[in-house]
Amino acid sequence: MAETVTLSGKTSPGLLASLDPLLREWLPRQRWFAGKGRPVTGFSLVAATELLPAGARLGLYHLLVRARQGAAPGDCYQLLIGVRAALPPRLAPALIGHVTQGPLAGRTVFDALYDTRPAELLLEALRTGTRIGALRCERDPEQEIRSGLVPRRLTGEQSNSSVIYGDTFILKLLRRVVPGVNPDLELPLALAREGCPRVPAPTAWMHADLGGDGHEDESYVLAVLQPYVQGAADGWELALRELAKGEDFTAEARALGRATAEVHGALARALPTATLGQAQTGPAVHGMIERLDAAAQAVPALRPYAPALRTAFTALADLAAEGRTWTAQRVHGDLHLGQCLRAASGEWSLIDFEGEPARPLGERRMPQPAVRDVAGMLRSFDYAAHSADPPAPGWAHACRAAYCSGYAEAAGVDPRTDPVLLRAYETDKAIYEVVYEARHRPDWLPVPLSAIRRLAAPPDLP
Numbered sequence: 292m293a294e295t296v297t298l299s300g301k302t303s304p305g306l307l308a309s310l311d312p313l314l315r316e317w318l319p320r321q322r323w324f325a326g327k328g329r330p331v332t333g334f335s336l337v338a339a340t341e342l343l344p345a346g347a348r349l350g351l352y353h354l355l356v357r358a359r360q361g362a363a364p365g366d367c368y369q370l371l372i373g374v375r376a377a378l379p380p381r382l383a384p385a386l387i388g389h390v391t392q393g394p395l396a397g398r399t400v401f402d403a404l405y406d407t408r409p410a411e412l413l414l415e416a417l418r419t420g421t422r423i424g425a426l427r428c429e430r431d432p433e434q435e436i437r438s439g440l441v442p443r444r445l446t447g448e449q450s451n452s453s454v455i456y457g458d459t460f461i462l463k464l465l466r467r468v469v470p471g472v473n474p475d476l477e478l479p480l481a482l483a484r485e486g487c488p489r490v491p492a493p494t495a496w497m498h499a500d501l502g503g504d505g506h507e508d509e510s511y512v513l514a515v516l517q518p519y520v521q522g523a524a525d526g527w528e529l530a531l532r533e534l535a536k537g538e539d540f541t542a543e544a545r546a547l548g549r550a551t552a553e554v555h556g557a558l559a560r561a562l563p564t565a566t567l568g569q570a571q572t573g574p575a576v577h578g579m580i581e582r583l584d585a586a587a588q589a590v591p592a593l594r595p596y597a598p599a600l601r602t603a604f605t606a607l608a609d610l611a612a613e614g615r616t617w618t619a620q621r622v623h624g625d626l627h628l629g630q631c632l633r634a635a636s637g638e639w640s641l642i643d644f645e646g647e648p649a650r651p652l653g654e655r656r657m658p659q660p661a662v663r664d665v666a667g668m669l670r671s672f673d674y675a676a677h678s679a680d681p682p683a684p685g686w687a688h689a690c691r692a693a694y695c696s697g698y699a700e701a702a703g704v705d706p707r708t709d710p711v712l713l714r715a716y717e718t719d720k721a722i723y724e725v726v727y728e729a730r731h732r733p734d735w736l737p738v739p740l741s742a743i744r745r746l747a748a749p750p751d752l753p
């Protein structure tokens with residue numbers, strides 16, 4: 292059981308100067324660093340909270356730092372910095388570096404999320420609703436959090452960093468943080484209020500209040516604790532496994548379609564919806580075209596297809612000009628097979644409501660056509676099929692159809708009945724993926740590019 296400690300909560304002048312040269316080298320290497328490809332030229336401190344003093348065997352600091360990259364102020368990152376005299380071998384992968392200057396000179400600093408003790412302290416702070424410096428923990432009083440659950444860091448590709456506690460809870464520590472309401476907390480809380488069982492209900496969460504006057508824009512969501520879906524496999528793993536065996540996945544695809552529609556139904560009941568007419572569709576189409584142009588600039592392989600892809604967007608604007616309207620609601624925003632967990636019971640849950648991390652928060656929180664998430668899942672079946680060897684386009688086609696049928700069963704409306712809307716959103720997603728892959732996983736670029744070729748073909752041709 293975690294022993295009770297008093298977190299010091301002091302601010303730490305001079306700390307950043309100590310860490311600056313080490314962070315410049317370490318931060319860009321992290322999977323969750325969003326500014327890949329541009330060097331970090333300096334840091335500014337947004338907030339520093341000493342949790343355990345550096346003079347102790349284990350020092351611990353919570354930092355929010357802005358990483359400057361060129362002229363812009365740069366993104367703000369959340370770091371949990373551990374300080375020790377030397378690192379034991381088990382912490383070698385967590386090394387940030389050996390400090391040579393400032394108040395921590397002679398000490399070794401590391402990413403403290405790799406270490407058991409700091410992870411235990413985080414859970415304890417969430418469990419007890421601790422406030423320390425700018426940090427404030429809150430929790431759902433209806434959910435019990437046992438103390439002393441054993442932490443283990445989640446390994447693997449992630450946009451943030453997570454710790455699992457005794458297979459009971461999972462804590463996601465957000466890495467690139469922005470002030471304001473974070474949909475990764477907002478939407479699961481709204482779904483929990485609506486009684487939707489498809490999304491794990493947040494158990495506890497941590498904010499940083501930096502304004503001091505309670506102004507929403509000065510509050511950052513830093514971390515969310517939620518129940519861990521035990522023995523779960525994610526949809527991506529399952530799909531690849533079935534593909535490798537040459538097995539059908541349509542029953543699961545149909546169940547996923549139903550689960551998506553149930554979540555959409557609950558979100559539409561829980562949060563405001565809107566009607567999109569020409570006045571709203573125009574700017575949305577404009578945004579899609581702008582993203583296409585920016586993507587074609589960034590990724591030369593996209594350029595030959597840009598004029599044809601543009602027609603997917605102008606066709607939507609044409610429908611709006613004829614007087615068509617669409618309903619918009621809050622959506623997941625970055626739905627793909629990796630965001631779907633199948634529990635041992637066979638039931639599907641959806642996770643990670645942060646939306647596409649690269650988009651501004653305001654845009655991510657805007658009501659949008661629910662088909663946006665459908666398009667994300669359709670792309671994901673295509674991804675799975677194209678990463679199989681040999682590629683299995685027939686498998687993708689069958690799953691995509693089954694997913695839409697499942698969605699229609701629960702929503703009462705089949706996304707395929709609005710092909711112009713669906714093509715526009717699938718095209719927008721595939722363009723996002725081209726940029727994402729070019730930036731993060733260049734070997735994967737052919738996967739979205741194969742969809743780009745299909746989407747660029749006029750829709751009435753095979």
Ligand SMILES: Nc1ncnc2c1ncn2[C@@H]1O[C@H](COP(=O)(O)OP(=O)(O)O)[C@@H](O)[C@H]1O
Nearest residue numbers: 449450451452461491517518519520523642643
């Ligand atoms: N409630 C949960 N139960 C079980 N595993 C989970 C849960 N939430 C997340 N995970 C696991 O953690 C991984 C990362 O979570 P996710 O919310 O997608 O984080 P990120 O934003 O860093 O990508 C998921 O792919 C899944 O394997």
Ligand SMILES: O=P(O)(O)O[C@H]1O[C@H](CO)[C@@H](O[C@H]2O[C@H](CO)[C@@H](O)[C@H](O)[C@H]2O)[C@H](O)[C@H]1O
Nearest residue numbers: 450527625627628629643647670671674724727
């Ligand atoms: O993991 P995140 O939620 O941060 O999402 C980002 O990374 C995803 C890849 O890990 C990326 O998804 C793309 O690749 C998936 C296979 O790895 C595939 O299932 C998705 O359909 C495809 O979009 C996602 O786009 C990105 O935002």
